[in-house]
Amino acid sequence: MVKMSETETPPFRYTAALAGEIELRWQAYWAENGTFQAPNPVGELADPAHPRAGAPKLHVQDMFPYPSGAGLHVGHPLGYIGTDCYTRFQRMAGFNVLHPMGFDAFGLPAEQYAVQTGTHPAVTTAANVERYKHQLRRLGLAYDERRSFSTTDPEYYRWTQWIFLQVFNSWFDPSVQKARPISELIEKFEATPEWADLTPAQRREQIDGHRLAYMSEAPVNWCPGLGTVLANEEVTPDGRSERGNFPVFKRSLKQWMMRITTYGDRLVEDLDSLDWPEPVKLMQRNWIGRSRGAHVDFPAGSDKITVFTTRPDTLFGATYMVLAPEHELVDSIAPGAWPNGTKDVWTGGYESPAEAITAYRAQAAAKTEEERTADGKVKTGVFTGAFAENPVNGARIPVFIADYVLAGYGTGAIMAVPGQDERDWAFAEVFQLPIIRTVEAPEDCEGAFTGDGPAINSEWLDGKEVVEAKAAMIAWLEENGKGSGATTYRLRDWLFSRQRYWGEPFPIVYDETGLPIALPDSMLPVELPDVDDFSPRTFDPEDADTEPETPLSRKKDWVQVELDLGDGPKMYTRETNTMPQWAGSCWYELRYLDPHNAEKLVDPANEAYWMGPRQPGDSGGVDLYVGGVEHAVLHLLYSRFWHKVLFDLGHVSSFEPFKKLFNQGYIQAYAYQDDRGFYVPAEEVVERDGEYFHGSQKVTRSYGKMGKSLKNVVTPDEMCDQYGADTFRVYEMAMGPLDVSRPWETRAVVGSQRFLQRTWRLVVDEETGASRVSDAPLDVKSRKVLHKVIAGVREDMAELRFNTAIAKLIELTNTLTPLPTVSREAIEPLVLMLAPFAPHMAEELWGKLGNSGTLAYADFPVADPAQLVADSITYPVQVNGKVRGRVEVSPETDEAEVRAAALEAVAEVIAGREPKKVIVVKGRLVSVVI
RNA sequence: GCGCUCGUGGCCCAACUGGCAGAGGCACACGGUUCAGGACCGUGACGGUGAGGGUUCGAAUCCCUCCGAGCGUACCA
Known part of the structure; x- marks a missing residue:
């Protein structure tokens, strides 16, 4: 703990207490003056008098947080401070900067807390949001607070529901590769003669089958332990829920789906237009x-087995087939008895194909994913008793089932x-199946050859290289009606x-047909009703034979509702599922642009200004989006999908939501365990001679996330108390x-505090509080340092290299410290350059230098090129x-002169020998080779 | 297993993308100041860049092999 003796600390030293006072004062100033409000081109937030109205825009965003009950630890705001420093810099550099913050407040923890305590999630959430806001404000983050919202606000989720309806009321037209209003599809249907023969319900079913949001009875991930179904992305590779780690089972259930697969090509191809980390x-x-x-059809008796292959060029080498155990044709193709010549290894020791199949299915189903993976190298399977015909040469080939082929x-x-696939090779070896190479392999190649080479043993394909052979085979398949080129996902x-x-x-109700009906926009939002019991019915986590039951379904008086949807008041049944947590974060970047617009999701003029494409081919989108890499797939894929639907329907001009993505690192921490394995509070551990002690007890050190259970949490609030927010910000950056x-290291924070104290002391007399700054010009040498630092800092800031920018500012401060006088010529730029990192102190010093108001819109220093010349x-x-x-x-010395001078300088070493080569690198060095 | 990223003083990190290994901070030592501790001011020590090989006048940086760490992924036909 820092203890300051009252009598000895100069009254105007930059201590944590003084920092705290300054920080509160400036935070109040910024809030009262709306300092960081960014003007929109049109609408309620337009402000033509704003100093940055009409300036080039910069839209920077953080991945907004889920406001958890635990509050922030020092790792959480790392990215927020980063974007804050960046945007404060760019604002001073002339940009109209949009830097908002909101809260992703729907989600499981608040609900689980509600289940435990009976507190309504809305109450918990509101309290957590307030706490987060308080913590963030304390760090001096320069948000436009008018644009803040929570995804749980009815005014916000009204538009989440509206977007759902847009998706529901659209279909994907493959001929133009984009979404179109469903009404255009209905017109097409109405033009067909069959349409008239359909009942109204049949018509609706047909239409519903094309919507981008649709209901489907399909195998889904059912998690009894959570009482809910999960998206594929929320299930871990070992078949458990990402949240809670409960077992997940495949169950066929009727659920809402979104047709994201239709956007597969665009989601892949448009990645090329993005400035994102390659990983x-x-x-x-x-x-x-x-x-x-290609898809290729293999006749099997009266049935036809369609396979997908990426290697149609190797068709002549197909010596057997494998179906997933769950494949629907397995039972119909399997004969009653083993055919003559069936090898013993093929039967699994069973008397008949039906027995073998049943047994194998049971065995495959009983294995967990982990066991499957562990056994991955040994191929298992069983013969179905059936044969199929290779369509290219009529060869009769056996059909197996095996779990290495996935049903999905x-x-x-x-x-x-x-011959060309390692897995097939391994299986063929176990089951004694023939192997035919159809691509010429190198002499020393053992096992499958998956590389390039000319086709062999393939009749009319022989001699063709792989790419050419593929194309030729696809053409042949299509001509002969045996298959076609295909793409799978x-x-x-x-x-x-x-x-x-x-x-x-969901803004959906059902009528007596049981088919969904979209509510009109005028009925949005469909507000979440109060209930007594917030929990879905959960089950024994291992019991797969259970049915989901939603909390809303128990609210009978809400579920049954009388509405007039155009043909008079009628009773309808509400949808009782809710949307996944991703829904709210799928489009929030758009709402920041026009947060209070009651007429539209976002005014097109505001969207075009902040997110629209800058030049032809540009995707548009947020200029910089900062967040953790853990959202690489889920959030970023879903939000890209929604954005593209909105783009297709003409609601936005950008076709990608996030132009540039930056993944910030994590602040981790050491944790210490005693010899019983219990964690001891990390702040009480001391290091002696490379070993760690808690009291007198030796403890072992490990490294990982910050968390309550590891007893190694350090909070920003503690740092603000001990050092001040500015010191904390500087340290993190x-x-x-x-x-x-x-790794976080609290004891190193003092270095940043000393830096700020030194800077403070340059400007302020610690005894009187008066300014020490003089108007005398800076000495020539220090001036060079100043401009070198300015040039370097500007470059570093633009590239998010804050650590080196701060190093340069420390260097400048250290240059100025020993000087007899403190020159305004150096101090003003130093204070301005410090402002992005230590904004409160910089504002205070800016005032001490005789300025009034905020420096948020002061010009960031520019280096004088003349001073950069050595x-x-x-x-x-x-x-x-x-x-x-x-x-x-x-x-200015030219190369020849440098060369001559250099040779003279090393004449003694050369000792008269003739140099073989002399290389002069301008401004760097001279290299002589003898 | 495969893919990506990364190994620089005791620790966190720089190094203009091939040009004198060191900008900055922590910790450490010494001196000044101080009743003392802390703070402050000043001075200083410490490694040849994970290992080996190659390309080059020149390699932390490029290439190859190996070792180690982190992340991702896992029979995707």
Whole structure:
């Protein structure tokens, strides 16, 4: 703890107490004056008198937080402080900066807390939001607070529901690869003769089958432990829920889906237009998992097995087929008895195909995903007893079932080409199946060859390289009606309904047909009703044979509702599912632009200004979006999808929501365990001789996330109390590059405090509080340093390199500290450059320098190019790679002169030998080779 | 297993993208100031860049192999 003796600390020293006083005062000033309000081009937030009205815009956003009950720890605001420093800089550099903050406030924790305590989630959420706002305000984050909202605000989720209706009322037209209003599809249907023969309900069903939001009875991820279904993206690879880690089962249930798969191509291709980290693009590409190839039909008795393959060129090498155990054709193709010549290994030891299939299915179903993975190298399967015909050469090939073929991908069936596929090779070895190479492999190649090469053993394809052979085979398949070129995706449609309370209600009701009806815009928002019991019915986490029951369904007087939807008042039944937590974060970047617009989601003029494309081909979108890499797939994929639907329907001019993405690193912390494995409070641990002690007890150190359970949480509030917000901000930005994770070290924070104290002391007399600044000009040498620092800081700020920018500011401060007089010429730019990092102190010093008001719109210093030219350059002179001498010359000296001077400087080393080569690198060094 | 990213003084990190390894901070040592501690002012020590090889006049930076760490992914046909 910092203890300051009252009698000895000078009254105007920059202590935590003084910092706290200054910070509160400036936070109040900014709030009262609306300092960080950004003007819109039109509407309620337009302000032609604003200093940045009509200026070039910059739209910077953080991934907004879920306001948890635990509040913030020092890791949370890292990105927020980063964007704050960046936007404060760009505002001073002349941009009209939009930097808003909101809250993603629907979600499970508030609901679970409500279940435990009976407190309404809205109450908990509001309290948490207030706490977050308070904590963020204390850090001096310069948000336009008029634009803040929570996704739980009815005025906000009214538009979330509105977008749902847009999606519901659209269909995807493959001929133009975009969404169109469903009314245009209905017109098409009405023009067909069959339409007249359909009943109204049949017509509705047909239309509903094309909507981008639709209901489907399909296998979904049912999580009894949570009492809800989950999206594929919310299920971990080992088949458990991402939240809560409960088992997840595949169950066929009727649920809302969004047709995100229709956007697969655009979601892949438009990644090229984005300035995103490559790993994130890669993760999205992998998740979408587009692969091009062909569908090929294999006749099997009276049935036809369609497979998907990326290697149609290897069809002549297909020596057997494999269906997923769940494939629908398995039972119909399997004969009653094993055919003659069936090998023993194929039967699994069973008497008949039916027995073998039943047993194998049971065995596959009993295995957990983990076991499957662990056994991954040993291929299992069983013969169905059936044969199929290879369509290219009529070969009779056996059909197996095996769990290495997944029901959910492609057609759930493959043609097996062991010569060119490692998995097929492994299976063929176990089941003694023939292997035919159809691509010429290198001499030393053992096992499957997946590389490039000329086709062999493939009749008319022989000699063709892979790419050419693929194209030729697809053409042949199409000509002969045996298949066609095809593209498949790993991406599945997005499961959009949840059996929870704390989410957006669907703006959907059902009539007596049981078919969904969209509520008109005028009935939005559909407000979440109060209920007594917030919990969905949960079950034994292991009991797959259970049915979801939504909290809203118990609210009978809400579920049954009388409405006039055009044909008089009638009773309807409300949808009782709610939307997933992603819904609110799918479009929030748009609402910041026009947060109070009651007529529109966002006024087109405001959207075009803040997010519209800047030049042809530009995607538009938020200029800089900062957040954790953990949202690489879920949030970023869903919001791209919604944005594209809104784009297709003409509601926005940008076709991507986030132009540039930046993943900030994480602040992690050490945790300490005693010999029983219990965590001890990290702040009580001391280090002695490389070992760690809690009291007298030795403890072991580990490294990881900050959290209550690890007893290593440090909060921004503690840092503000001990050092002040400005010191905390400077420390977080100085400790390393924004995108690198690093350990928190409280004892190092004092370095940032000393820096700010030194800067303060340059301007303020610690005894009297008066300014020490003089109008005397800066000395020539320090002036050079000043301008070098200005140039460097500007560059660093623009590239988000705050750690090096701060290092340069410290360097400048250290240069000024020993000088006999403190020159305004240096101090003013120093204060301005410090403002993005330590805004409160900078404002205070700006006032001490005789200015009034805020420096938020003051011009960021610009270096004088004349001052960036060095007086002289010292060239190190290398001889055979080693520095042997130096020459100092004026910057204008031409190369020949530098060379001559350099040779003279190392004449002794050269000792008369003739240099083989002399390299003069201008401004850097001279290298002599002898 | 595969893919990506990264290894620089005791620690957190710089190094103009091939040009004298060190900007900044923490910790440390010494001196000044101080009743003392802290703070402050000044001075200083510390590594040749994970290991090995290659390209080059010159490598922390480019290439190859290996070691280690982090992240992602896992039979996707």
